[in-house]
Amino acid sequence: MSLEHVDDYPEIPxxxxxxxxxxxxxxxxxxxxxxxxxxxxxxxxxxxGLGVPAYLDDITAGRLDRAFLSLTARNPFxxxxxxxxxxxxxxxxxxxxxxxxxxxxxxxIERWLGxxxxxxxxxxxxxxxxKHVAVVGSGPAGLSAAYYLRRxxxxxxxxxxxxxxxxxxxxxxxxxxxxxxxxxxxxxxxRNMGIDIRTGVALGADVTLADLExxxxxxxxxxxxxxxxxxxxxxxxxxxxxxxxxESVNQGEARVPGPHCAVIGAGxxxxxxARVLRRLGADVTVLYRRTAAEMPAIxxxxxEALGDGVTFEWLTNPTAIDKNPxxxxxxxxxxxxxxxxxxxxxxxxxxxxxxxxRFDGVFxxxxxxxxxxxxxxxxxxxxGNLDVRPDGATRDPLVFVGGDLATGPATVIDAxxxxxxxxxxxxxxxxxxxxxxxxxxxxxxxxxxxxxxxITRRAxxxxxxxxxxxxxxxxxxxxxxxxxxxxxERCMSCGHCNACRTCxxxxxxxxxxxxxxxxxxxxxxxxxxxxxxxCPGHAMILINEREVSHA
Amino acid sequence: MRWxxxxxxxxxxxxxxCQGCGGALSMRMVLKEVGDxxxxxxxxxxxxxxxGPWPLHSLNIPVLHxxxxxxxxxxxxxxxxxxxxxxxxxxxxxxxxxGTFDIGLQALSGAAERNEDILYVCYDNEAYMNTGIQxxxxxxxxxWTTTTPDERPEPRPKKDIMAIMAAHRIPYAxxxxxxxxxxxARKVRTAVAARGGMRxxxxxxxxxxxWKMPADQAIEAMxxxxxxxxxxxxxxxxxxxxxxxxxxxxxxxxEEYFELQGRFAPLEHEPQTVEQIRSDVAExxxxxxxxxxxxxxxxxx
Ligand SMILES: Cc1cc2nc3c(=O)[nH]c(=O)nc-3n(C[C@H](O)[C@H](O)[C@H](O)COP(=O)(O)OP(=O)(O)OC[C@H]3O[C@@H](n4cnc5c(N)ncnc54)[C@H](O)[C@@H]3O)c2cc1C
Ligand SMILES: Cc1ncc(C[n+]2csc(CCOP(=O)(O)OP(=O)(O)O)c2C)c(N)n1
Ligand code: SF4
Ligand code: SF4
Ligand SMILES: [Mg+2]
Numbered sequence: 001m002s003l004e005h006v007d008d009y010p011e012i013p014x015x016x017x018x019x020x021x022x023x024x025x026x027x028x029x030x031x032x033x034x035x036x037x038x039x040x041x042x043x044x045x046x047x048x049g050l051g052v053p054a055y056l057d058d059i060t061a062g063r064l065d066r067a068f069l070s071l072t073a074r075n076p077f078x079x080x081x082x083x084x085x086x087x088x089x090x091x092x093x094x095x096x097x098x099x100x101x102x103x104x105x106x107x108x109i110e111r112w113l114g115x116x117x118x119x120x121x122x123x124x125x126x127x128x129x130x131k132h133v134a135v136v137g138s139g140p141a142g143l144s145a146a147y148y149l150r151r152x153x154x155x156x157x158x159x160x161x162x163x164x165x166x167x168x169x170x171x172x173x174x175x176x177x178x179x180x181x182x183x184x185x186x187x188x189x190x191r192n193m194g195i196d197i198r199t200g201v202a203l204g205a206d207v208t209l210a211d212l213e214x215x216x217x218x219x220x221x222x223x224x225x226x227x228x229x230x231x232x233x234x235x236x237x238x239x240x241x242x243x244x245x246x247e248s249v250n251q252g253e254a255r256v257p258g259p260h261c262a263v264i265g266a267g268x269x270x271x272x273x274a275r276v277l278r279r280l281g282a283d284v285t286v287l288y289r290r291t292a293a294e295m296p297a298i299x300x301x302x303x304e305a306l307g308d309g310v311t312f313e314w315l316t317n318p319t320a321i322d323k324n325p326x327x328x329x330x331x332x333x334x335x336x337x338x339x340x341x342x343x344x345x346x347x348x349x350x351x352x353x354x355x356x357x358r359f360d361g362v363f364x365x366x367x368x369x370x371x372x373x374x375x376x377x378x379x380x381x382x383x384g385n386l387d388v389r390p391d392g393a394t395r396d397p398l399v400f401v402g403g404d405l406a407t408g409p410a411t412v413i414d415a416x417x418x419x420x421x422x423x424x425x426x427x428x429x430x431x432x433x434x435x436x437x438x439x440x441x442x443x444x445x446x447x448x449x450x451x452x453x454x455i456t457r458r459a460x461x462x463x464x465x466x467x468x469x470x471x472x473x474x475x476x477x478x479x480x481x482x483x484x485x486x487x488x489e490r491c492m493s494c495g496h497c498n499a500c501r502t503c504x505x506x507x508x509x510x511x512x513x514x515x516x517x518x519x520x521x522x523x524x525x526x527x528x529x530x531x532x533x534x535c536p537g538h539a540m541i542l543i544n545e546r547e548v549s550h551a
Numbered sequence: 552m553r554w555x556x557x558x559x560x561x562x563x564x565x566x567x568x569c570q571g572c573g574g575a576l577s578m579r580m581v582l583k584e585v586g587d588x589x590x591x592x593x594x595x596x597x598x599x600x601x602x603g604p605w606p607l608h609s610l611n612i613p614v615l616h617x618x619x620x621x622x623x624x625x626x627x628x629x630x631x632x633x634x635x636x637x638x639x640x641x642x643x644x645x646x647x648x649x650g651t652f653d654i655g656l657q658a659l660s661g662a663a664e665r666n667e668d669i670l671y672v673c674y675d676n677e678a679y680m681n682t683g684i685q686x687x688x689x690x691x692x693x694x695w696t697t698t699t700p701d702e703r704p705e706p707r708p709k710k711d712i713m714a715i716m717a718a719h720r721i722p723y724a725x726x727x728x729x730x731x732x733x734x735x736a737r738k739v740r741t742a743v744a745a746r747g748g749m750r751x752x753x754x755x756x757x758x759x760x761x762w763k764m765p766a767d768q769a770i771e772a773m774x775x776x777x778x779x780x781x782x783x784x785x786x787x788x789x790x791x792x793x794x795x796x797x798x799x800x801x802x803x804x805x806e807e808y809f810e811l812q813g814r815f816a817p818l819e820h821e822p823q824t825v826e827q828i829r830s831d832v833a834e835x836x837x838x839x840x841x842x843x844x845x846x847x848x849x850x851x852x
Contacts (some may be wrong), residue, residue: 015608017566022607044619294776457800505554505732506770508576510564524564526569528759528766 017139020524025509031542032150033503033520038495038539041444042106045092047319047413048074048420049441050088052106053537055498056488058496059113059438061084068117072415073109076147077140077186077417079118082111083178085413086298089142094494097447102460104491111463112484118185122193126153131430134159136203138166139401140412141222143187144419145426146195149220152427152435156195157216157499167224168404169412171247172269174276175470176475180250204374213398218426219506220392222419225368235321238328241265242273242365259362260328263289264318266295267409270365271305272470277363279471286310287361289335316349317364321445327360392422393405393429400426445494449538452503465473493537501533503540555733557583561611569834571766573773574674575601576729577646578610581754584739587611588839589641590633592626594655595619597681598674599760620654621628623662625668630737633681634668641670641743643793648675648689649743663719666748673712673751674759684761689782692828693818695763703815712752717790721749725786725796728755732772734796736782741786755782761811778803780836781828783803785843792849793842805829 002008020190020232042052051070058067073076085107093103121239135142136161146156163168166183177338191197201207203223212219227239242263248254259282263274266288273283286305288295290352291314295302305311306312313332320331320390332355335348381387392400402418404410463476479487493500497517504512511525512518534539561582566577574597576761582589585734590613593599599616617625626644630724633640644662646655651673662669679685686696686712694733701782716724723745727735735754744751755776764772776782777797784797805828818825 015594015603015606015614017607018561018563019567019607019609023565023567023603023609025565025567162714288801501554501556504574506729507557507770508568508578508579509566509570510560510562514558521564526570528769529765530571530770533767546769 001029011244016227024523025526026521027502029522029525030545031527031529032522032525032545032548033527033529033532033540034541035497035499035518035520036495036539036541037542039444040494041092041094041447042051042089042494043092044441045443046089047411048417050074050089050110050441053491053493053495055113056109057492057493057496059497060108060485060488063122064113064116067113068120069123071113072122074420075413076144076190077114077412077416078110079114079182079186080178081416082107082109083113083179083414084173085110085183086300086411087274092444094445094492095451095452095490096453098450098544099452099457100493101457101490105460105462105487106521107460108463108479109484109487112479112481115478116481122147122189123151124494125150127192129430129432131155131217131317132157132215133211133426134219136196136219136221137161137167137223137403137405138165138187138199139222139224139403139418140169140479141224141405141413141415141422142167142220143190143415144416145220145222145402145482146419147190147193148420148423149426150195152195152432153426154217154430158195158197159201159203159207159212160199161205161223163199163420165197165199169220171218171250172243172272174246174249175472177272182410209374209399210377213396217430218388219399220419220422220426221374221399221401221405222415223374223405225370225373225404225409225544227369227371228364228492229367229369231318231364231366233318233320235328236364238321238323239362239364240405242269242363243368245363246272246276255281256361258280258327259283260361261285262357262359262362264288265366266290266297266302266312267365267367268297268301268436269368269409270303270363271297271310273363273365274310274538275305275308277312278305285308285357287316287318287330287332288314289348290337290345291315292540294337315348315529317350319354321362322392328362329360330357330359330362331355332357362537368409369406385505390421391425392418392443393425394496397429420440426500432450445538450494451494451536451538452492453534454500454536456486457492458486458489461487494538495537495539497539500536502530502534502536505531506534556580556736559583561585561587563611564609565603566601566609567603568597568767569758569760571757571769572597572601573729573755573769574598574647574676576769577674577735577754577756579737579765580732581643581739581835582610582612584736585641585643585670585675585743588639589625590615590629590642591643591645592617592622594625594644594646594650595681596650597676598645598647600681603664615812617741621658622650622655622734623658623667623669623671625733626671627662627667629724630667630669639746642668643670644671644737646671646673647676647680648673649687649752651675652688652712654690656715658796660715660719663716663749663751666721668747668749670742670750674754674756675727676756676761677709678758678761680758680761693821693824695814695817696761700765704821705813712785716751716753717787718732719749719791721751722747722789723749723786724751724753724790726753726776726782727757728773728782730770731784732841733799738786748845750802761814764811768811772808773836775803775811779808780832781805781806781808782841783836785839792846793839794846795843796837805832816848 051529055067087107090103334353338349398536622644
């Protein structure tokens with residue numbers, strides 16, 4: 001056979017059609033991957049249930065408006081919580097469990113987002129409902145309720161006893177942790193939404209509950225817990241109130257009794273009092289009847305107090321105070337720890353051993369209680385507490401309460417949650433049932449489901465301390481945009497697709513295409529499950545085909 | 552992490568690769584970088600099947616199926632014809648480990664020695680998978696295959712194909728795996744850019760049925776091969792200058808690689824083999840590190 005011309009060669013079979021036309025390998029599959037939105041453990045850790053990974057994703061993608069909206073849907077004040085929140089979200093983070101790395105510094109990112117969007121106006125309220133709601137107290141609970149009630153379209157008037165709005169944010173927490181101008185600008189933003197905030201009006205003195213009920217469709221009361229719990233010891237009248245001291249400091253009138261000061265108690269108020277005194281030049285000893293393990297202060301506050309040079313005397317219980325020409329003599333008794341009490345913390349037990357210590361001034365900060373005098377007896381329980389349902393409803397159908405008033409001293413974010421929850425309850429009560437969907441969170445993504453291989457492993461970046469001239473200037477700074485983007489790269493984005501493309505990259509069948517997010521071509525996906533296993537945050541899950549075909 | 556892997560696809564879905572096929576993924580990733588000005592030569596191997604049955608095929612480039620031992624020489628011929636036509640098409644010889652380490656070695660050695668202008672990719676799944684998991688000279692010591700059953704697992708260490716290619720002094724050779732897509736992509740780009748001579752890529756490719764593991768573990772297995780240093784990722788220029796491209800960022804014991812795969816079950820009863828492998832792996836890694844450092848010193852780094 002001659003093979004000189006192409007026609008001399010034998011014919012060979014040639015495949016010209018794509019496998020795509022006829023080879024539907026999706027038929028091989030018994031399980032199918034589906035993209036879902038699952039709850040992250042940081043989200044369940046946050047008392048407000050903030051959808052953390054979703055807004056981190058928005059930040060990375062440059063959608064700050066959307067990040068701000070999704071955050072403020074559950075917390076109107078990221079600038080504030082981004083500074084002072086005890087960040088339970090970070091305690092829930094899967095990263096330490098999965099890798100041993102430190103948690104993502106969510107609070108610092110929240111602070112950055114809050115500062116970046118400080119000038120963004122809040123959304124326009126819903127159309128007017130014609131209902132007018134009164135809010136008493138302008139702490140985080142009152143302001144949060146006012147915000148959500150206003151967004152719902154109600155007319156809102158806030159009545160505040162003090163000269164400025166903000167509650168503990170303005171008059172309790174010192175400026176080096178939360179500068180007053182930040183609180184003022186958040187209040188101004190609320191006023192721009194049409195919220196009427198009237199300061200210098202005290203419930204009980206200037207208006208009564210009955211007055212408010214007569215002129216409003218509902219009343220939300222969040223007057224906080226401002227009464228110092230009295231210490232029942234000899235010479236208690238010689239003590240200064242820690243909270244009153246902070247209030248005067250926040251009004252620019254700090255008065256230090258002398259160079260040697262003591263603070264009784266180890267909660268947040270005690271830490272702030274001690275640190276302020278240090279900043280004003282005094283040496284400070286915290287007297288606490290239990291130990292560091294039982295102290296109620298937020299851990300970081302304690303560490304910062306240590307950093308400021310505050311001395312702690314553990315298992316030390318003041319039993320008497322006496323005045324003498326050289327100052328105050330405090331008699332303290334040494335305690336030991338016994339069995340846990342009803343709070344779960346070990347109970348301090350007296351040992352009978354006492355000694356005397358000398359100070360120029362002693363501050364009491366052993367916990368605050370609420371003033372219930374504006375409430376008629378029928379609203380109170382026999383034990384003398386307000387009778388409150390979880391959504392803030394009381395025995396008076398027109399009156400809702402929340403925040404520290406209802407719970408005793410808690411946190412800013414707890415107060416914000418209480419305000420939002422009460423706003424929803426009031427909205428329902430006023431006849432708008434459908435528009436607030438229930439937002440219960442589902443079971444969070446477990447650490448074992450995540451895949452940390454593709455995230456950036458680097459040290460955590462937190463809002464760092466800065467050197468300041470004035471000891472009341474803010475002690476830390478907001479992260480830079482670059483630092484925030486770097487920190488977000490550490491996040492596995494548990495349960496939320498942040499368009500990292502890992503599934504697209506690894507699909508051996510090219511069965512995933514991209515249209516803003518992954519689109520799985522079920523005609524061809526063989527159900528190998530690689531995308532599900534490699535997805536860093538396990539936002540992809542496998543479901544049995546039987547559930548699909550017999551659904 | 553944001554991937555540097557191109558969006559364009561040159562492999563259509565509907566391939567006949569098994570669920571989780573590492574060989575299919577290797578092809579998909581390599582073609583993303585090579586593009587469609589290319590032709591592929593497939594000797595007998597799983598990929599003869601994966602591309603699809605007549606009259607279908609999945610790759611968006613011409614494919615020529617050829618005899619088991621001939622990948623390198625057929626690619627050489629096609630390249631010569633393309634050159635004759637005045638075209639600069641990248642011609643890929645795409646062969647399995649059997650077609651490379653064993654039966655195709657003669658043709659491969661000839662093409663390498665002549666420094667043919669082809670891109671030879673060995674997708675290595677460490678046995679003859681297409682015919683039902685028979686051992687090859689790429690099968691690691693201690694492995695179960697149908698021809699090295701549990702009672703008599705593979706007795707010989709894996710052949711060092713990269714050393715053989717280095718001995719040919721070809722311009723570019725590299726190891727890669729699709730568990731490290733950015734590294735693989737960069738090596739393919741380097742290989743394509745080094746046109747004019749012979750380029751060789753040794754791509755470890757998991758085979759879930761042959762490795763006896765769940766399909767969804769394919770990427771993890773390849774990743775652990777690299778992290779445990781059983782399959783180090785490096786590149787070799789002119790057979791001499793060696794640079795390690797992926798330095799394991801965490802310790803993974805060889806046992807963590809083995810335990811994912813049923814094919815290594817015989818090792819459970821052979822602690823002395825495991826120790827032998829451990830010292831071989833450490834010794835080979837150290838030799839690579841030494842060569843890497845020598846390369847850096849020569850480059851004045
Ligand atoms: C010193 C200190 C530091 C703290 N630090 C932190 C922290 O770092 N992080 C954190 O999460 N939490 C912290 N907390 C707790 C947190 O601040 C409170 O849980 C939170 O502020 C409670 O909010 P609220 O709205 O219920 O009450 P408040 O913030 O107390 O606000 C109540 C408001 O009601 C007003 N009011 C009271 N009585 C009347 C009346 N009769 N008529 C009209 N208005 C009235 C008050 O003037 C005040 O403005 C701290 C608390 C204190 C005291
Ligand atoms: C000369 C010759 N001998 C044997 C065969 C049968 N055969 C087809 S594919 C194959 C195994 C190929 O193994 P490998 O190259 O490792 O590719 P894999 O199938 O593992 O991907 C064999 C033995 C053949 N086609 N030709
Ligand atoms: S890794 Fe990210 S998404 Fe997951 S828990 Fe931590 S912060 Fe939340
Ligand atoms: S990786 Fe691809 S083939 Fe495998 S399950 Fe996911 S979409 Fe399907
Ligand atoms: Mg093979």
